[in-house]
Amino acid sequence: MIKPLVKGLWITLKYFFSKPITVHYPEEKVGSFPRYRGLHIIGRKPDGSIKCVACGLCEAICPAKAIKIEIGELEDGMRYPKTYILDGWRCIFCGLCQEVCPVNAIVLTPQYENAAYKKEELILDRDTLLKRGDEVKI
Amino acid sequence: MIDWSLVIFTFVKVVVVFACVMLCVAYLTWIERKVIGHIQIRVGPMYAGWHGLLQPIADGIKLFFKEDIIPRNANKFLFILAPTLSIIPALMTFAVIPFGDYTTFFGLLKNPEPMRIAELNVGILYIFALAGLGSYGVVFGGWSANNKYALMGALRGSAQMISYELALTLSVIGVIMISGSLNLVEIVNAQKNVWNVVYQPVAFIMYLICGIAELNRTPFDMPEAESELVAGFHADYSSMKFAMFFMAEYANMITVASLATTLFLGGWHGPFLPPLVWFMIKVFILIFFFIWVRATYPRVRFDQLMKLGWKVMVPIALANIFVTGLVMMLLN
Numbered sequence: 001m002i003k004p005l006v007k008g009l010w011i012t013l014k015y016f017f018s019k020p021i022t023v024h025y026p027e028e029k030v031g032s033f034p035r036y037r038g039l040h041i042i043g044r045k046p047d048g049s050i051k052c053v054a055c056g057l058c059e060a061i062c063p064a065k066a067i068k069i070e071i072g073e074l075e076d077g078m079r080y081p082k083t084y085i086l087d088g089w090r091c092i093f094c095g096l097c098q099e100v101c102p103v104n105a106i107v108l109t110p111q112y113e114n115a116a117y118k119k120e121e122l123i124l125d126r127d128t129l130l131k132r133g134d135e136v137k138i
Numbered sequence: 139m140i141d142w143s144l145v146i147f148t149f150v151k152v153v154v155v156f157a158c159v160m161l162c163v164a165y166l167t168w169i170e171r172k173v174i175g176h177i178q179i180r181v182g183p184m185y186a187g188w189h190g191l192l193q194p195i196a197d198g199i200k201l202f203f204k205e206d207i208i209p210r211n212a213n214k215f216l217f218i219l220a221p222t223l224s225i226i227p228a229l230m231t232f233a234v235i236p237f238g239d240y241t242t243f244f245g246l247l248k249n250p251e252p253m254r255i256a257e258l259n260v261g262i263l264y265i266f267a268l269a270g271l272g273s274y275g276v277v278f279g280g281w282s283a284n285n286k287y288a289l290m291g292a293l294r295g296s297a298q299m300i301s302y303e304l305a306l307t308l309s310v311i312g313v314i315m316i317s318g319s320l321n322l323v324e325i326v327n328a329q330k331n332v333w334n335v336v337y338q339p340v341a342f343i344m345y346l347i348c349g350i351a352e353l354n355r356t357p358f359d360m361p362e363a364e365s366e367l368v369a370g371f372h373a374d375y376s377s378m379k380f381a382m383f384f385m386a387e388y389a390n391m392i393t394v395a396s397l398a399t400t401l402f403l404g405g406w407h408g409p410f411l412p413p414l415v416w417f418m419i420k421v422f423i424l425i426f427f428f429i430w431v432r433a434t435y436p437r438v439r440f441d442q443l444m445k446l447g448w449k450v451m452v453p454i455a456l457a458n459i460f461v462t463g464l465v466m467m468l469l470n
Binding site for chain 2: 009024
């Protein structure tokens with residue numbers, strides 16, 4: 001009866017002198033894995049214009065109905081998204097939009113710190129998504 | 139004629155001891171959280187001050203400004219009385235604990251001053267009497283809230299405290315027999331060469347076990363028992379009333395540790411370092427042990443607790459007294 005009690009004390013003492021495994025989060029970060037699905041970006045073509053061709057597939061496939069597109073057309077017949085609203089609050093980060101996109105315009109990033117103080121901060125429009133594409137590394 | 143220097147010295151000592159004890163109580167919460175954190179490979183509080191050193195102060199301020207709730211069906215008088223009744227005996231025990239031998243404060247005083255508030259010739263009885271009184275805080279607190287969980291906690295608390303107080307007191311009797319005195323100072327002086335723990339190892343272990351049970355700490359924290367009784371006797375308490383129960387628990391922890399130091403570990407005796415430092419070292423080692431035990435063992439079942447108390451602890455304590463008496467008789 002005594003032996004297991006002493007053994008327990010020994011184990012806890014051993015852990016007492018071992019190094020804590022705590023990560024002090026805001027100061028230290030673990031980071032996310034390459035295939036982590038975080039908040040989206042929209043890419044640019046080499047000439048700087050938006051990659052998206054406003055086919056509407058992402059809007060159609062989105063299970064959470066988080067994407068709203070308004071289609072616009074240039075003089076040469078190219079379609080582009082007049083507005084592209086991605087509701088980061090509705091999004092469930094399933095990644096189907098990225099999978100279905102024929103031109104690889106919308107991409108989910110490994111960025112995992114997506115908390116915001118206001119709801120509006122996470123409702124992303126076309127220009128915000130493009131800007132994120134310039135800023136966020138994939 | 140009143141001896142004014144005695145009055146002033148006693149008053150100063152009371153204030154100093156009270157302040158030190160309250161500071162220790164506050165920082166024991168920090169030590170406990172840190173030690174348990176490190177045992178669980180965490181770091182414990184880190185952000186309030188350097189390594190969380192201001193955490194107890196932050197907690198204190200928070201508890202002061204919390205809303206003080208008294209349940210509608212509670213017995214208001216006893217509900218308010220209970221925390222007071224548990225903290226006052228806990229603080230009063232420090233009156234007789236000898237922290238050190240005579241001191242002149244590095245030559246500042248002409249006559250050496252004893253490092254204790256009062257030298258009572260029934261010191262041990264006084265401490266045990268107050269410890270018994272402290273259990274009323276638990277009982278009243280649980281009963282007056284008119285809450286079934288609190289009542290269960292109070293019932294368990296009273297049963298546990300009565301059964302373990304018996305074993306605790308019996309385990310100390312061996313020491314009293316050896317030193318032939320109830321005076322804590324004389325008991326310490328009798329241990330100048332050999333600590334009592336050498337003569338009374340069984341009693342020392344029993345004292346520690348019963349002491350933890352008396353403190354209502356894990357593995358014997360039946361009156362609180364978070365997983366079964368929400369928070370037991372203090373389930374309905376909030377604000378400073380809640381804090382007072384905790385202050386009483388930590389003050390009792392210091393009392394039990396310092397009493398163990400006084401009775402078994404030779405009090406302030408030790409080489410090289412000053413007496414007070416030796417006393418503090420011994421007390422803090424014992425407190426670390428209590429925290430270590432809390433972090434290691436799960437809570438025992440209530441019937442097992444009672445069985446351990448009455449069928450193991452009390453008979454061993456009685457046998458210990460008998461053997462001590464027999465050996466003393468044969469040697470003399």
